[in-house]
Amino acid sequence: MIKAGLDIGNSKISCIVVDYKNYDKINILSTFSIPTTNIKKNIILNYENLSQQIKSLIYETEKLSQTKLNSINLNVSLLNSTSHYYDSEIKINNEKISELHLKKIINKSDFFNSSPDKLELFNNIISYGIDNNQYFTAPLGNYSDFVKINFYKILTQRKYVENFSNVIKNLKISIENYVPSPLSSALSSLTKDEKELGTICIDLGYSTSSISIFENNKFIFGDTIGVGSNNITLDIARGVSTTISSAERLKTLYGSLISSPSDDHEIIETPIITGDKNTFHQITRSNLNSIIKPRVEETLEMLWQKIKDNNFSNKKINNVVITGGGSQLDNIEKYVSTIFASGARVAYPINLHNLDNKYNKPNFCDVIGSILFDPKIHGINFLYKQSKSKKKHGFSSFFSWLDQYI
Numbered sequence: 008m009i010k011a012g013l014d015i016g017n018s019k020i021s022c023i024v025v026d027y028k029n030y031d032k033i034n035i036l037s038t039f040s041i042p043t044t045n046i047k048k049n050i051i052l053n054y055e056n057l058s059q060q061i062k063s064l065i066y067e068t069e070k071l072s073q074t075k076l077n078s079i080n081l082n083v084s085l086l087n088s089t090s091h092y093y094d095s096e097i098k099i100n101n102e103k104i105s106e107l108h109l110k111k112i113i114n115k116s117d118f119f120n121s122s123p124d125k126l127e128l129f130n131n132i133i134s135y136g137i138d139n140n141q142y143f144t145a146p147l148g149n150y151s152d153f154v155k156i157n158f159y160k161i162l163t164q165r166k167y168v169e170n171f172s173n174v175i176k177n178l179k180i181s182i183e184n185y186v187p188s189p190l191s192s193a194l195s196s197l198t199k200d201e202k203e204l205g206t207i208c209i210d211l212g213y214s215t216s217s218i219s220i221f222e223n224n225k226f227i228f229g230d231t232i233g234v235g236s237n238n239i240t241l242d243i244a245r246g247v248s249t250t251i252s253s254a255e256r257l258k259t260l261y262g263s264l265i266s267s268p269s270d271d272h273e274i275i276e277t278p279i280i281t282g283d284k285n286t287f288h289q290i291t292r293s294n295l296n297s298i299i300k301p302r303v304e305e306t307l308e309m310l311w312q313k314i315k316d317n318n319f320s321n322k323k324i325n326n327v328v329i330t331g332g333g334s335q336l337d338n339i340e341k342y343v344s345t346i347f348a349s350g351a352r353v354a355y356p357i358n359l360h361n362l363d364n365k366y367n368k369p370n371f372c373d374v375i376g377s378i379l380f381d382p383k384i385h386g387i388n389f390l391y392k393q394s395k396s397k398k399k400h401g402f403s404s405f406f407s408w409l410d411q412y413i
Contacts, residue, residue, distance in 0.1 A: 008026070008027050008028070009074055009076075010024070010025050010378045011068070011076050011078070011079040011378065012079060012186075012376075013061075013080070013374070013377065014191070014374035015043075015046065015057075015061070015081075016043075017043075017046050017048065017049065017214040017215065017235070018042060018043065018214070018237070019040050019042050019043060019370075020040065020041055020061060020064050021040035021064075021373075021374035022037075022039055022068040023037070023039075023068075023377070024068055024069075024071075024074060024076065030379070033378070033379075034359075034360045035360060035361040035363075036074060037069075038366045038374075040064075040371070040374075041060060041064055043057065043060055045057040047214065048086065048214055048233050049086050051170050051171070057174060058174050061175070065180070077181065078183040079180055079182060079183060080183055080378060081171070081175065081377070082187075082191050082374065083185050083186065084215060084217075084231055085229055086231045086233055087167060088128070088161055088162060088163040088187075088230065090159070090230065090317055091161070094116070094136075094155055094156060094158065095158075096136070096155035096156075097112050097115065097153070097154055099151060099152065099154055101151065101152055104137075104146050104147055104148065104150070105147065108154055109145060109154070109156065112154060112155070113387070116156065123165075124165055125163065125164065126163050126164070127160060128162070128163055129159070129160065129187055129226070129229070130160045130161075131226070131385055131386055131387065133157050133158065133159045133227050134156075135154070135155065135156055135157070136153070136155030137153070137154060137155075138151050138152055139153075143223040143225065159227055159228070161229060168185065186376075187229050188217055189217035189231065190219055190229055190376070190380065191379075192210040192217065192372045192373045193221060193376065194379040194380060195356045195372045195379055196208060196376070197328055201326055201328065202221040202224045205324040206326040206327070206328055207314070207326070208221070208328045208329075209307075209310060209331075209334075210331040210373065211306070211329065212235045212236065212333065213235045213237050214233070214234075214235040215231050216231070216234055216309075216331070217230065217232075217331075218230055218231075218310045218314070220314070220319060222322070226385060228314070230313045230317075234305070234306050235306075235333065236258075236336075238302055239258055239262075239298075239299055242298050242299070242302050243295065243298050243299070247298070248280055249277045249278055249279065250280060257275065257277060257295055261292055262296065262299045262336055262337060263296055263337035263338050264299065264338045265338035265341055265342065271292075272291070275289065275290050275292060275295065277289075303333075303339075303342065307346045311347070324349070325349045326349060327347050327349050327350065327351040329351060329352070329353050330354045330355075330370075331369055334353045335370075340352055355367060355369055356368075362375075
């Protein structure tokens with residue numbers, strides 16, 4: 008089966024095409040990425056230019072993979088999104104739990120509720136309750152008096168997504184799945200054990216940073232803030248009065264989050280913003296790091312606040328995985344480990360066959376994760392099977408099967 012994923016970021020647009028047999032048998036046919044300046048914090052600045060860039064990207068990806076793309080998985084930022092946790096419960100008087108009971112609970116819940124101005128990006132069961140005990144797989148076959156289901160839903164402003172989806176649809180390509188970008192990054196960077204035991208995944212992107220949480224092999228939280236690694240670059244440019252390109256170079260080559268005594272004596276020459284290209288001034292490495300650290304700390308604190316706001320701060324999650332372009336800052340894992348009081352590591356994409364070395368980097372975890380998304384895994388499996396079956400029999404609505412349970 009051919010699967011394709013597209014990530015429209017704030018600094019680059021990337022596409023990947025794979026031959027997907029199953030999660031353990033994925034052969035990459037092509038990966039391609041181009042820089043862009045047409046997007047800022049997920050707002051399209053030049054629609055025509057962006058359309059041409061995406062058209063060119065798709066064409067090159069198709070040529071490299073020797074395939075014609077009819078559908079894709081599209082990564083969607085969670086900037087301006089909302090997380091909604093809800094539950095539903097029924098009393099069954101010590102009956103044997105069946106799929107019918109679970110469907111009744113779902114039908115009674117907010118699962119199918121929709122809003123004309125909101126797009127549902129994710130909606131899944133995160134746990135089950137049986138007589139006040141919590142389980143993470145469907146408790147079919149057990150006897151109980153009460154059965155409860157806990158859900159997690161992500162909603163975003165429909166208008167923001169449609170701005171991007173219209174570009175894709177104009178190319179006669181359908182969107183198979185909308186995938187939250189924090190989920191994509193986690194899918195390509197977390198190990199099976201990390202998903203099971205509980206892990207926070209932080210993607211430090213160009214102008215946004217995202218966070219996701221996996222526990223018991225469930226995606227239980229995702230969100231995005233409008234601060235990224237480019238903010239560090241701009242802080243450096245302003246702080247030492249240099250060009251943006253020089254600031255990026257300073258950040259990449261000399262920036263660090265862990266200080267050493269020698270930093271006070273290490274001198275770095277940097278150009279001044281003047282008409283004379285030969286005018287330089289000197290700064291110490293400690294001066295540079297004193298600009299970088301506050302911005303990184305602020306970014307991590309904002310992400311931690313997202314965790315607190317959604318009542319996850321008391322969970323004993325002792326693993327943090329960092330990915331995205333910002334994860335390449337020197338000693339980032341040690342700094343994150345201190346801030347989050349947990350173990351931390353920098354993640355590269357999972358090992359896929361034929362992945363080119365230039366794409367085997369943290370800043371491509373998001374696009375690679377887009378082809379790892381499976382709605383049968385990150386959705387309610389028996390509803391998925393039921394809806395597919397009914398469609399084959401010509402029912403006009405996904406929800407028509409519910410009539411027999413109302």
